Amino acid sequence: MLTGSLVLWTIVKIAIIVGFVFNLAGVLTWVDRRQSAMIQDRVGPNRAVVKIGPLELRLAGLLHTLADGVKFFFKEDFRPPKADRLLFGLAPMLALAPVVILLAAVPFGDTVCPGSLWRVLTLDGLEKTIFPAVGRYGVCSGEVGSAVGPIDLQVAPLSVGILFVFAIAGQGIIAAAIAGVSSDNKFSLLGALRASSQMVSYEVTLGMSLIGAMMIYGSVRLDDMARWQGENAWGIFVQPVAFFLFFTAAVAESKRIPFDLPEAESELVSGYFTEYSGMKFGMFYLSEYMEIVTSSMLVVAVFLGGWQLPFLHRDGLTLEFGDTVLLHQDIAHIWMTVFGVVAFFGKVALLCWIQAFIRWSLPRFRYDQLMKLCWKVLLPLSLANIMITGVVMLALDKAGTGAAAMLKTLGHVSQATVAVGLAYALVRLVVWFVGSRDPQRWIVGSAATRADKAGGTKTTAMQA
Amino acid sequence: MTLNADYESPRRSEANATPKLDERIGHPMTLLPTYAPVFLIMAVAAALAGLFFILASVLGKKNPTPEKMIPFECGSESSGGNHVKLSVKFYLTAILFVVFDIETVFIYPWAVQFRSLGALGLASMGTFLAVIAVALVYIWKKGALEWET
Numbered sequence: 001m002l003t004g005s006l007v008l009w010t011i012v013k014i015a016i017i018v019g020f021v022f023n024l025a026g027v028l029t030w031v032d033r034r035q036s037a038m039i040q041d042r043v044g045p046n047r048a049v050v051k052i053g054p055l056e057l058r059l060a061g062l063l064h065t066l067a068d069g070v071k072f073f074f075k076e077d078f079r080p081p082k083a084d085r086l087l088f089g090l091a092p093m094l095a096l097a098p099v100v101i102l103l104a105a106v107p108f109g110d111t112v113c114p115g116s117l118w119r120v121l122t123l124d125g126l127e128k129t130i131f132p133a134v135g136r137y138g139v140c141s142g143e144v145g146s147a148v149g150p151i152d153l154q155v156a157p158l159s160v161g162i163l164f165v166f167a168i169a170g171q172g173i174i175a176a177a178i179a180g181v182s183s184d185n186k187f188s189l190l191g192a193l194r195a196s197s198q199m200v201s202y203e204v205t206l207g208m209s210l211i212g213a214m215m216i217y218g219s220v221r222l223d224d225m226a227r228w229q230g231e232n233a234w235g236i237f238v239q240p241v242a243f244f245l246f247f248t249a250a251v252a253e254s255k256r257i258p259f260d261l262p263e264a265e266s267e268l269v270s271g272y273f274t275e276y277s278g279m280k281f282g283m284f285y286l287s288e289y290m291e292i293v294t295s296s297m298l299v300v301a302v303f304l305g306g307w308q309l310p311f312l313h314r315d316g317l318t319l320e321f322g323d324t325v326l327l328h329q330d331i332a333h334i335w336m337t338v339f340g341v342v343a344f345f346g347k348v349a350l351l352c353w354i355q356a357f358i359r360w361s362l363p364r365f366r367y368d369q370l371m372k373l374c375w376k377v378l379l380p381l382s383l384a385n386i387m388i389t390g391v392v393m394l395a396l397d398k399a400g401t402g403a404a405a406m407l408k409t410l411g412h413v414s415q416a417t418v419a420v421g422l423a424y425a426l427v428r429l430v431v432w433f434v435g436s437r438d439p440q441r442w443i444v445g446s447a448a449t450r451a452d453k454a455g456g457t458k459t460t461a462m463q464a
Numbered sequence: 465m466t467l468n469a470d471y472e473s474p475r476r477s478e479a480n481a482t483p484k485l486d487e488r489i490g491h492p493m494t495l496l497p498t499y500a501p502v503f504l505i506m507a508v509a510a511a512l513a514g515l516f517f518i519l520a521s522v523l524g525k526k527n528p529t530p531e532k533m534i535p536f537e538c539g540s541e542s543s544g545g546n547h548v549k550l551s552v553k554f555y556l557t558a559i560l561f562v563v564f565d566i567e568t569v570f571i572y573p574w575a576v577q578f579r580s581l582g583a584l585g586l587a588s589m590g591t592f593l594a595v596i597a598v599a600l601v602y603i604w605k606k607g608a609l610e611w612e613t
Binding site: 006007010011013014018072073074075076077078080081082089092093096097098100101103104155156157158159163164184185186187189190193196197200201203204207208211212214215218219220269274275277278279280282283367368371372375376379380383386387390391393394397 | 497498499500501502504505506508509510512513514516517519520521523524525526527528532533535536537538542547548550553554557558560561564565568569571572575576577578579582583586589590593596597600604609610611612
């Protein structure tokens, strides 16, 4: 029913997910610069400062993001005289809009039952608020006293799911092509050609690699995929090859190092947006970082369990191996909802960080190597993945109940692996935060000291 | 049977075994709540893009000079037309993309229904994939995937 509350909830959901993507994209520009500084043994951005009386706030360079945003708007808005007036202005908008629109199909949490979030009971004349748990299966079955009905934590519960995402994400290619052609610049044109050719090539792999996952999940809806992963095993365990192919193609689609040929600074200045300045350049820049966030969201939803955490289901914690339930604890629905949303956004942020790490770890491909990787390695691999998945699934279905029971246990073992891995990572993170940060240790690890130890080029560490 | 456990989407298990035509293709009145948010987010995206564009045009100063107006080529003088001749490889890549992407779209419905189609479905899709593989081998051997110049 198209009621007022539906519109209100839709606006809230759009605000949450679009706000998250914009903010994370902003933070990512900082992560990129700060991380490159750490990897390259530099200080990194630290000039932007807010002075409040005697207090100087630098926030480890985080203010640069704000300063850049403001600066973008006040920089000269330049248009080459021979550029196509309409297309030149349209291109940055076409780059930014699809990355926002495709968020409509991304689920960032499990379905919320508004009537079960909390209930006010009157016992012996005393009003008491309780936070009930809901059942593990079914969407808000047996819910009473709720005017709104189940709320999907997904802007639009589209039945076409990931097809919608692909359809909209594909429009980014048009923006790159239009920007290059309308700029009246040789670098822009070459950059646009490289960009469109690279993006269409990797889009084939992007689509093909997901087929194996769709066969297993039996759905194209991203929320169904996440639910299947919560009940069984995360996609990275059942489709490891597809995860690798999809992630590689997704990094290639965002046109960053090692796939940054369309914007290779040393060859093409900045490719198809060479002639853009001010916020129009900023829109391309922002959409590139937003693409990183959205591609991470897709990888999380399809391969890393979406909002799911190991052994946590809609009804609470169930520690089980095979058919034996070791431990069951009901957890209130309101907490499960919060856990789910935080888990989803946390996974996305982690994957974005991994992409930033990839950028500063790998050298750039040559164009023929890039095309060779796509058409001669990734595409045959994804075709083989489809056939192998089909044969294995058919064999397992025919193998009977013994195989099914074994798979169930294996699924729980995979969840336990994730849980142990998460716990270990958390412990390491806490140790890193509270542990002493001896400046000497940083210097020992620095490239200059290492070069000095290995013989060096000069006599002292400072000269090395 | 699903791969690991008897998991069914709650949506599907709650629906009737044989949904009515309206439920399968979506009644216009039930489609509206599904697609209205899409139009809303499209409006948000257009508004954001438009706002950035207008703010950039209004706030950005304009100070054109003759040097700024020539196409940027790292300081060297631009010569010749700016629409350079392009390698035919780019057209070839575009054609190959169309061929393979459409084939991907053909596989999607089969992938979603894989379990109910069983061995026969796998055999027929195997044939289809074999045809794709032959096409890939053909263009590979023809040198359409080579980029050395």
